[in-house]
Every structure is written in C-alpha cells, then in structure tokens.
Amino acid sequence: MGTVYIDLILTISSGVTIPASMIWGFATDxxxxxxxxxxxxxxxxxxxxxxxAFTRSVLGLGLLYxxxxxxxxxxxxxxxxxxxxxxxxxxxxxxxxxxxxxGTIGNVIGLILSGIWVGFLPLEYLVLPLAALSLISVAxxxxxxxxxxxxxxxxxxxxxxxxxxxxxxxxxLMFLKIPKINDFQRIFRGLQNELTSQVPLLYLSIFxxxxxxxxxxxxxxxxxxxxxVSQSEIFGVYLTAxxxxxxxxRYAAPYIAKRxxxxxxxxxxxxxxxxxxxVGVSAFLISGIWYLAPALTFYTLAAGIAxxxxxxxxxxxxxxxxxxxxxxxxxxxxxxxxxxAGMLGSFISGFxxxxxxYYVTFLIAAFFLVIAASLTSSxxxxxxxxxxxxxxVS
Numbered sequence: 001m002g003t004v005y006i007d008l009i010l011t012i013s014s015g016v017t018i019p020a021s022m023i024w025g026f027a028t029d030x031x032x033x034x035x036x037x038x039x040x041x042x043x044x045x046x047x048x049x050x051x052x053a054f055t056r057s058v059l060g061l062g063l064l065y066x067x068x069x070x071x072x073x074x075x076x077x078x079x080x081x082x083x084x085x086x087x088x089x090x091x092x093x094x095x096x097x098x099x100x101x102x103g104t105i106g107n108v109i110g111l112i113l114s115g116i117w118v119g120f121l122p123l124e125y126l127v128l129p130l131a132a133l134s135l136i137s138v139a140x141x142x143x144x145x146x147x148x149x150x151x152x153x154x155x156x157x158x159x160x161x162x163x164x165x166x167x168x169x170x171x172x173l174m175f176l177k178i179p180k181i182n183d184f185q186r187i188f189r190g191l192q193n194e195l196t197s198q199v200p201l202l203y204l205s206i207f208x209x210x211x212x213x214x215x216x217x218x219x220x221x222x223x224x225x226x227x228x229v230s231q232s233e234i235f236g237v238y239l240t241a242x243x244x245x246x247x248x249x250r251y252a253a254p255y256i257a258k259r260x261x262x263x264x265x266x267x268x269x270x271x272x273x274x275x276x277x278x279v280g281v282s283a284f285l286i287s288g289i290w291y292l293a294p295a296l297t298f299y300t301l302a303a304g305i306a307x308x309x310x311x312x313x314x315x316x317x318x319x320x321x322x323x324x325x326x327x328x329x330x331x332x333x334x335x336x337x338x339x340x341a342g343m344l345g346s347f348i349s350g351f352x353x354x355x356x357x358y359y360v361t362f363l364i365a366a367f368f369l370v371i372a373a374s375l376t377s378s379x380x381x382x383x384x385x386x387x388x389x390x391x392x393v394s
Contacts, residue, residue, distance in 0.1 A: 009062040011350075013069040014214065014343035020070035021335065022178060025077055034078040034085075035145045039138055041074030046134035049127040085148035104246050111242060115235035123231055179332030187333055198379050199321045205375035206314060207337045208368045209269065214345015215352075216276055216365035220299060223283055223358040227291040237296050244304030252312040261313045262379045268310030269376060273369035275302035280362030317379075 028037060048068045055061050079099065087095045110130075117126050188200045224234050256264045275298040282294035318334060345365075352361040 009058075009065055011343055011346040012062060013066045014339065014346050016066045016070050017073055018336065018339040018343075020073045021339075024074045027074075028077045028081070033147060034082050035141065035147055037078050038075045038145060039141045041071055042134050042137040042141055044071045044074075046131045046138065049131035049134060052127045053125060053131070082145070082148065086146075100249075101246075104242070108239065108242050108246070111235055111239035115232045115239060118231035118235060179336050183333050201375050201378055202314075202317055202321060203334060203337055205269075205372045205379075206318075206334070207341045208372035208375065209310070209314075210338050210341035211345045211348075212272075212276070212365040212368035212372065214342040215349045215368070216279075216302075216345075216362055218346045218349035219353045219358055219361045220279075220295070222353065223362075224291065224295055226358070227287055228289050229292050229295070233292055237292070237299060240296060241300045241303040244300050245308055248305045248308030249312070252308045255309065256313055256316075261317050262376060264313040265310050265317070265376050266373050268306045268308075268313065269369050269373035272302045272306035272310065273366045273373065275299070275306065276362050276366035276369060280359045280366060283357070283362060284359035314376075 024037075024041075028034075031037065045068065048064055048071060052061060052064050052068075055064060080096070083095045083099060084092060113129070114126060117123075117129070187203065191197050191200045221234060224237070225231075229237075259267075278298045279295060279302075282291060282298070286294065348364070349361055352364060
C-alpha cells in the first residue's frame, strides 16, 4: 500500500500548487519588491526541508511535501519579471535562455550529488544538504539581487513568447485572474462550431497530456524500487533523462522551424505514447534489476526528446491562441486544466498500480497520450502556415 500513500501525497501536493500559484501571483502584484519574495521563499523552503529531516510519520511528511510544493512556486514569477525589468527588450530572449539553462544545470548537479549521497548515506537525511543549499540561496539572493528602478505587472510576461514559455516551463500554472465558470464556457462553447473548435481542442489535448504525465510519473519510481533498482540507480535514470532533455531543448527550435507546430506536437506525443507503452510492456514481462534497462531507455526518450519537442510546439500554440482581450482568463483556464490534470493523474496512478499493476498504469498513461495526439492532429487543418497563429478566441 506504500504506492497509495505516495499517490495521495503527490495528489495533495499537486492540488496545493493551484491555489499556491494564485496566492504567490497576486502577492507579486501587490508587493512589488522582487527581492523579499524570492528571499523569503528560499528561507521557507529551507525550514520546510529541515522539518522533513526530523519527521518520520507519513502524514507529517505528506504535509511538509505539500508545503514544499507551495513554497517552491513563489520565486518563478519574480525571477521572470526581474529579467524583463533589468534587461533591454532585445536581450530578453537570451536572458530567459540563460535563466533556463542555469536552472537545468542546477537540477543536473543536484541529481548527481543526490545519486552519490544515497549510494553511501541514508535517503531520509538527503534533505539536510538540500536545506543548506537553500540557505546559501537565501544569502546569495540577499546579496546579489537589486530591486529594479521600475516594475512590470505580470501581464507583461504574456506579451513576449519566450518569457511565457520559460515561465510555464519553470512552473506551468499562471493565474493572471481567477478563472470563472463563464471563462470555461466561453472557451469550450467553441467546440460546437468547427471553425472555432481548435482552441478548446488544444486545451483538451494539453489536459490529456498532463493527465498521462501524472499517471506515469507517479508510479515510475515505485515500479523501479519494486524491482530492486537501487536508489542511486533511480537517480541515475532521472539524471540521464535531464541531460537528454537539455540537448533536446537546444535543438527543438530548429527542428520545429522546418515543420508545422501541429505536426511536431503530434510527433512528440506519439513518441511519448510509444515509450510509455513499452515501459508498460516491460513492467509486465521483465522483473528484477533487468527492468532498469527499459525504464532508463524509454523514460529518457519520453521525458527528454519527446517532451522537449511537444512542449516547445504546444507552448507556442498556447501563446498564439491567447486573444488580446482575454489573456488572463484564457491562461487561468489553461492553468486550471493543467493543475487538475496533474492532480487527477497522481490520484489515479496509485490505485491502478496497487490493484491492477504497474503495467496497466503505464498503458493507461499511453492511452491518454494517444487521445492527446488525436485531438492535436485535428488542429492541422486550422494551421495555414508553419508557425501561423491559431484562430483566436476573445
């Protein structure tokens, strides 16, 4: 039943990120100081991690992990705004790329150090060096960050494609306003008309994509642990996927430039679906340490190459679909769908893994990606050019 507990913890943490993104976003608008929010978030993350080191109950760890998810969301928006406020507009694209690269390098180094740590020391104390690094981040933020001479509202992030893409990649929930029922109705009533159905179909495909990701990712680690894969080897799987993802994002833009956005997104979804299905077949046919080979290979392809291809093209389509008079509402609907999909996927994953098996869970995730690919492919007839905008719904 350990998988169910993990499932419930991840479900709660996914659910918490939805109101957290709203709270921190509105706090960024209300308190224009970037430095205090970033510094406070790092400090609270350090305190939360220290709390995990001295907590042994599943309930306590679950609550602290959910709090960690809430606190981790705080710095994404201020960092993106700081770049726009301190760099000339012509340098935004390169500055956002550098920010993304620095974050990725930190993630890779963290996975390397974590893999070494669990090879020699207990996993439960890994949070101690993580807390120490968070405190170092507090000191660096207090020392290096200067408040800009003028500030932007969050709406400025939506005005530039690179800033929006990097913001959604760092944290895929962005609420410029709290979506209302009529915002969902405004977008999805377009399904009734063939000419206006592309935006709701795009949102539904993204929902299916994130639902599949929640289902698959929640059970991947427990499935490897159940087959005797060591903790350091599990970290190695995620490290390999992260390294491949870095390279994939580097070459995704030139790849997409030669193809339509829809065709590229479908290719990423199909590759990811095939990889999920092959992990499911492997979970049924292979047991023991040999399961590591297909898990490593197919997860790396899914989370590295397929994700980079799909994310780059789909985020561009989201940007192109935002109407000039309804950007906040449209992003609110998009963020709500992404958040609910991840939460629902985590909830489904634990129970299907326990009662039906890991292989069924992974095949279900692959099925939802097939649905996402089918919905996305239906957008092709509405895309007149390689990077032409979707019909906008205002």
